[in-house]
């Protein structure tokens with residue numbers, strides 16, 4: 001069982017959370033003028049690195065708040081979590 005560190009509640013079981021994709025993906029500024037291909041790239045294409053990655057998660061069975069957290073995609077180890085629009089901590093690696 002994984003424990004995910006919610007920045008509002010502290011560590012909780014993984015069953016209380018839902019994954020929300022990669023963190024810090026900016027919404028396109030000219031969204032009204034994007035082609036279908038550009039929209040598809042924004043919606044579906046993510047960096048998918050091997051190693052530490054900043055991700056969005058929601059504590060859906062707890063405080064129901066969204067937050068960001070570092071996760072190692074190799075072994076699913078979780079690093080520091082942080083609230084949206086706050087300073088991003090350095091990657092644990």
Ligand SMILES: [Zn+2]
Nearest residue numbers: 006009059063
């Ligand atoms: Zn929480």
